[in-house]
Amino acid sequence: MQNYSFFSLARNALSSHKNWQAAWRSPPLKEEYDVIIIGAGGHGLATAYYLAKEFGITNVAVLERGWLGGGNVARNTVTVRSNYLRDQSIPFYVKSVSLYEGLTKELNFNMMHSKRTMVDVVHNYPKMRDLRRRQLTMDIYNSTYEQITVEKVRQLIPALTGGGPGSRLPIIGGMVHKDAGVNRHDAVAWGYARAADSLGVEMHQKTGVTALLRASNGDIQGVETNKGVVKAKKVVVAVSGHTTTLTETAGLKLPLRTMNLTAFVSEPIKPIVDVIVNCSDLGFYFSQSDKGELVIGGAPDSAQSFRRDIKQHVFEDTVGAMLELFPSFKKLKLLRQWGGHLDITPDASPIMDETSVPGLYVTAGWWGGYKAIPAGGLTMAHHVAKNMPHPLMEAFTCNRFKNLDYILETGTTTAR
Amino acid sequence: MLLINCPFCKERNETEFVYGGPVGVDRPDPNAVADQEWVDFLTLVPNPTGPVFEKWWHARGCGEWFVICRDTVTHEILESPDEKS
Amino acid sequence: MKNHRRLESGGRVDRSKRLNFSFNGRQYYGFEGDTLASALIANGVKVIARSFKYHRPRGIIGSGIEDPASLVELLDENASGNNLATTVILKDGLKAKSINCWPSVNFDFGSIIQYFPKLVPAGFYYKTFMWPNWHLFEPSIRKAAGLANAPQVPPKKGHFESRNAHTDVLVIGSGPAGLAASLTVAKTGVKVFLVDQNSEPGGNLLSSKLFINKQPAIAWVDDMVSELAKMDNVTHMQNSTAWAYREHNLIIVNEREVDNSSIIERSWRVRAKKVVIATGAIERALVFANNDRPGVMLASAVQTFVNRYAVKVGDNLVFFTNNDSVYSYIDDLENAGINILAIIDSRKKIPDQCLSRAKKIKVMANSILKNVNGYKQVRSINVQSLDTGKFETISCDLVAHSGGWNPAVHLHSQSRGSLKFNEKIAAFVPNKSIQNSINIGACNGTFALAEIFKETNQLMSKLSGEVKSESREDNFEVDEQHYSIEPLWSTDLSDEKEKAFFDIQNDVTYDDIQLALLEGYSNVEHVKRYTTGGMGFDQGKTGNINIIGAIAEQQGVGLDSVGTTTFRSPFTPVSFGSINGVRQGSVVLPFRHTPVTKWNLEKGAFMYEAGARWRRPGYFPKKEEGFQEAVNRECETVRYGVGVYDGSPLGKFELKGKDVGVFLDLIYTNIMSSLKPGAGRYGLMLSDDGLIFDDGVAFRIDENRWFISTSSGHSDAINQHMKKVLTFDRPDWDVKITNTTNQWNNATICGPLARQLLEKLSTNIDIDNEAFPFMTFREGMVAEIPARVIRVSFTGELSFEINVAPRNMLKLWEKIIEVGNEFKILPVGSEASHVLRVEKGFLSLGHEVDGTVDAYDLGMGWLMSKKKIDYIGKRSVNLRRGEKSKGRRELVGLLPHNPNEAIPEGAPITPKGKKVGTEGFTTACVWSVVNKRWVGLGLIEDGHSRHGEEACIRMKDRIIRAEITKPIFHDPDGKLLRS
Amino acid sequence: MGYDVKIERNLLHALFDLKGSVEDVSSYLKEHIGSIPVEPNSYVTYGNLRVLYLGINHWILLAPIDEEQKLLELLKPEFCPASISIVLISDTLKFFRINGANADDIMAVASPLNLNADAFTNNSATFSEVFGLKALIMRHGDGYQFGIDQSFGDMISDYLDLTMAR
DSSP states (O other): OOSSSSHHHHHHHHTTTOOOSSSSOOOOOSBBEEEEEEEESHHHHHHHHHHHHHHHHOOEEESSSSOOOOOOGTTOOOEOOOOOSTTTTHHHHHHHHHHHHHHHHHSSSSOOOOOEOOOEHHHHHHHHHHHHHHHHHHHHTTOOEEEEEEEHHHHHHHTTTSTTTTTSOOOOEEEEEOEEOOOOHHHHHHHHHHHHHHHHEETTTOOOEEEEEETTTTTTEEEEETTEEEEOOOOOOOOTTTTTHHHGGGGGOOOOOEEEEEEEEEEOBBOOOOOOETTTTEEEEEEOOOSOOEEEEOOOSBBBBSSSOOHHHHHHHHHHHHHHOOOGGOOEEEEEEEEEEEEEETOOOEEEEOOTTTTEEEEEOOOOOOOOGHHHHHHHHHHHHSSSGGGGGGOOOGGGGGOOOOEEETTTTTTO | EEEEEEEETTEEEEEGOOEEEHHHHHHHHTSSSOOHHHHHHHHHOOSSSSEEEEEEEEETTTOEEEEEEETTTTTEEOOOOOOOO | OTTTBBBBSSSSOOEEEEEEEEEEEEEEEEEETTTTTHHHHHHHHHOOOOOOSSSOEEOOOSSSSSSSEEEEOGGGGGGGEEEEEGOOBBOEEEEEHHHHHHHHOSSSSGHHHHHSSSGGTTHHHHSSOOOSHHHHHHHHHHHHSBBOOOOOSSSOOOSEEEEEEEEEEEEEOOOOHHHHHHHHHHHHTTEEEEOOOSSSSTTTGGTTEETTTTHHHHHHHHHHHHHHOOOTEEEEEEEEEEEEEEEEEEEEEEEOOOOSEEEEEEEEEEEEEEEEEEEOOOOOOOOOOOSTTTTEEEHHHHHHHTTTTTBOOOHHHHHHHSGGGGGGHHHHHTTTTTOOOOOOOOSSSOHHHHHHHTTTTTEETTTTEEEEOOOOSOEEEEEETTTTTOOEEEEEEEEEOOOOOEOOOOOHHHOOOOEEEEETTHHHOOOHSSSSSSEEEGTTTTOOOHHHHHHHHHHHHHHHHHHTTTOOOOOOBBBBOOOOOOOSOOOOTTTTTSSSEEETTTTEHHHHHHHHHHOOOSSSSHHHHHHHHTTSSTTTTTHHHHHHHHHHHHTTTOOOOOOOOOOOOOOEEHHHHHHTTTTGGGGSSBBOOOHHHHHHHHOOOEEEEEEEGGGEEEEEOTTTTHHHHHHHHHHHHHSSOOEEEEESSSEEEEESSHHHHHHHHBBBBBBOTOOOOBBEEEEEEEOOTSOOEEEEEEEESSSEEEEEEOOOHHHHHHHHHHIIIIIIOOTSOOOEEEEOOTTOOEEEEEEETHHHHHHHHSSSSOOTTTOOTBBEEEEEETTTTEEEEEEOOOOSSEEEEEEOOOHOOOOOHHHHHHHHHHGEEEOHHHHHHHHHHHTTOOOOOTOOOOOOOOOOTTTTTGGGGGOOOOOTTTTHHHHHSOOOOOOOOEOOOEEESSSTOOOOOEEEGGGOOSSSOSSSSEEEEEETTTTTEEEEEEEEEEEOOOOTEEEEEESSSSSEEEEESSSSOOOOOOTTTOO | OOOOOOOOOEEOOOEEEEEOOHHHHHHHHHHHTTOOOSSTTTTEEEEEEEEEEEEETTTEEEGGGGHHHHHHHOOOOOGSSSTTTTEEOGGEEEEEEETTHHHHHHHHHOSOOOTTTSOOOOTTTEEEEEEEEEEEEEEEEEEEEEEEEGGGGHHHHHHHHHHOOO
């Protein structure tokens, strides 16, 4: 892998940047691989990388219907955090956050991971109690969460001038999650892809999988694509939103519904907010990117959808919530907005498991799955390589629904 | 924001309605089905890329629950219930 | 300063209305009808802004929303961040300044970076700043981020509005196509909305000097507009941008310059049966070295500034084009006194009708503008003939270029319509519409005026058919126009040292695009993201197509197979204030009051946000009294005297029909159908997956009538649930439900003295315990008010819930307080209620029910009917418990070893207090006034069999040890509430 | 410059909620009041009394508040047959009246309902949304009146003040 550094940049400048290598190759598609990963999004690419890096499995193809890194990794709001409620979830996300922190160096690709802390703005006492429960449970797993006063909230976020004592929903305090950060989402996809490629993993873009193929004994034996049949004894489905579309071609039904979640950015402005602001009582969250845009998210749409679109009323609710706390943003302008679809399970926690089809693995149900990419990739690779789940993912099985054992995470999306 | 055809009130803004999930199988007799069948009823819902039958409640209108058929890709409403009165 | 670049006459500015403004602290003036851009040009101001990355000086390039560079910040009362000078309507007193430059636009420290451009190619930040750590670099890079400053305060005057509109036809764009279409449709009598982003109608006709029906086009525009104005069924709005095309033909329009001085901006949600998109076309740039120097402009902008604003942009002009359109500007510009030195045309063969318009001008076919000389101002250009390879330098102060025209397909594309690449005009045009919309005119790829009218007529008669009317035939005579083009996505820059920009705002150069492609970022989305091309304030309106073209050329494919990046809303940036509208302050979220709310506030209650948007009193502190003292006082009043609380928010429903009994048996876990008239029961409702949904009571009024009450937070959900079950699962059952939540308010008096108080209030109900036992209700008069009195208890004490009509509630309340005085009655807030229910071990949905427990875990298995074959949730609870009932978290009492030590609510319980996975948590902990100690409730694994053992609550710095007990700390036999 | 409207707030009407099949309700009402409307979301008038048809098998009887007692005696909610349900709900809705030149502007801000004259006529009545809440909307004079859940009355009042643009 070509090394990236200031010196390589300077050296290449001398040759007018004509000698850079492609970040990943475009090899011809083979007839068979050890492992096929469907979906070159965050989870698919991370799984490929860790399969090669940690488990030495390099005869791997990542098949992507569209363009590499074009899934939800291209559309999310890049918040990385580990403030979860349940014992099953917290250690998983703690691991993910720590992997993210080392990722720039590990992949030699600057993710610009900025550990800038998240501030939960709290408006009611039941919420505060819930967050305190999180705080004390998170402490067991070394994730930090500290209660702060209203004054401290305002000190950390000077632009937050609303929510005063006479307002509709006065702020009563906040929680600070210092482990939280943001980074460059495209860099995560490209960094994993480049590193996986250098270890021998193949990326195949514009290679859409149309069906999963099973052998006569029921095991998975490969996939059918727009470029022909490709064989593999192990297939990982990492196609947020379209999971059931694919698994149903193998006769496998999964408890997933596909929904649309949207985000938007403001015009670029000089730095005004340095932390990630989250306010679930009103229903919005945002951070300011290094480009100066505020990256803002809110609640999901209610109904099922495969259309990456904006529901005007959901969008207006988010804007109204933000303006309540940041009234000076009234003249700030919306620059761009978009949607992405993802699938959700009955308990809103993910499924990472080998399915009842031997050799077929799914990683799905990611509802805010960006933060889970490194740990999701690592544990999935572990499962595929060792034929047994990684301890951190053990709870997130398909089978938990057989006994209706839910892992209910309130606030799985950052807002609501 | 959809424009949903309520059987009583005709076309109304989506904000007047509450989404009630896709129409799955009918609720089985809980005393007559195997565990797996019961769990499937609770957790497996149709999730097609295309037309899906789904329940909506006209919460801020006439109060009727009804079923429409909507395309999950285009959001076009392909079938609405007949006008009833 | 004087307007020395202003023409003596012409244009659409009103020279009698002089407007003073300031830019970067200097005073200037312009006229009504000017934009900030035209006024700055009139005053000879050339450098408007500095670019994002290289801080190169930038001038005005376009004349409207397409301009990629002229960003300014508005100050004072109009303060707003990034604005294109070309779209800022000039106002008297306007103050603006340049963005992204320090200390000033003419001397910019940041520009030093441009001397090291080789070190900052596209995506350089992905490759460096990694050692030793990104955190060291981020602060200084972050400082350079952003463009303008965000406004520091909200607008001081006025407010925003958002509103709804419904129309038969929405026409977007009041250019020639839009105006003709509007009038045609409006004459059929249907309701028409016509919106347009510009300050004046006419679209491109405002900039040209064309003739329609032998009169100047602008006169035709005036005729059309005045005819439309006479029609009641037409709503015509200028300064109104349709910026989002949502599903089901919902279009969002941002209206500025509202005819109501207190409204800053207005947002319209327009629902249209049919949408006619007539948004015109946007001129695109050509890519050549130093194509960003002030004085390099889009050709159409030069024409617009001259014809519409009467400003002479430069004196000596060179055109650079690959298409016909610049040839039609020649006369207008020469008439304005601009000296046209040359037309550089990249085409080998230039159409004759073009050449005939340029007879006196040097036309250089098959030639390329190689580069521009000058820094803050164009000084000269170098042109190369591709025939001979020879170079020539031409001194000039203005370069007007045209790379062709892109139909403004943004809204069509937002509506999910598809696009196709039209080779004839070398541009993407609408293909299929998905929603009920059509494209007409230039946005449909039809550029010549005569053809626009022809097409509009055709399409409109078809549309008129849809809206039930005869078609009409207009016959417009217009001057001929021709349009042909040979695409030139980029000039040959392989050996060029100077920068050539694809995206002028984000400083994305030819080299950047090449680098992205070299490194394998081959998809158009990759190129956009790697280089940030097209991601600026202008979202690449003039430049994106060239990026697509460059990719196509490099990959040797057609533009069709490269495709476009997604067109996202908004079409142009729009303020969050207008999107939000009037919703602010007290109404930012809904709120609900009872008739007692005002009284509570007057009595100094500390108000809480409760479920379902109710605002409820938490406690009533006396002066200089803390939280705990106030709560203790209220609790003691209930335990030893009598208190009163406002229970109005409880959800209430009346049910009638012959099947209500069986229905209640289905939705509650226990049996309700056996109740006698006048009697009621407490019950649990589950969802079908066995989770606890609500708890409440059901009472029978007579054979066929019942009422139920639910928790206040869930009444809407329960209404929904009941009707859903009746519609889909039990359609044959006769159950009619009326929501009476708002028909009944209640004051609940509770405590050992409650009966005495009720007697004092005077009632015709026999309130003796025998005659009116626990869990029954009676109707009668209380304090001369018709009332329904219910004996339920959420505190564990003797209670009477006195329900009355809301119009009588305050009267009842005040009477209770007045009469209760002698019993030292106190109003009780939700904090005291919490303490009282914890002392009794009563369930609270938000505390003990967190989605993992069932009724058995809570020790309420007696509510789970064994007799009933089915009730909602039964099967799932049994399935979840399965054979094993070990390891479940069960409700227990927690008595801290130290009676004065509180356990924070939510605190986790771990085995022996170790730093390991939890075995439970504290659901509630209160100071018990009857036990004079802290008492808690918790959920802990196998808790029912662990009474007497020790629970270890793990805090960060210590362990709180507590005894596990039964979850009840007061009157375990329930004698008091039945007394 | 504000909108030119006159707003009356928090008015009470006598209201009776009626449910049951069309046959049952129409025969019961015919006996006591008159025939019921046929068009969904419309009403018929009998003197100062209106019968509103608001949902499948759902009507509301609306009259001045001082008629309440008289109607109670006439309709006898407790004694009507099991097949129909009559519930007094006068206090459930607080009514607001908006009249004047700009009544349409206020309603355009408040409600997504199509209030164009051809879509919402003089004898239309329907449940729809006002400021995001369920509301019973009718025309009134040169403007409108709408009823909103009683507990939201103060909120609607605040909302109207904001909308009046003063």
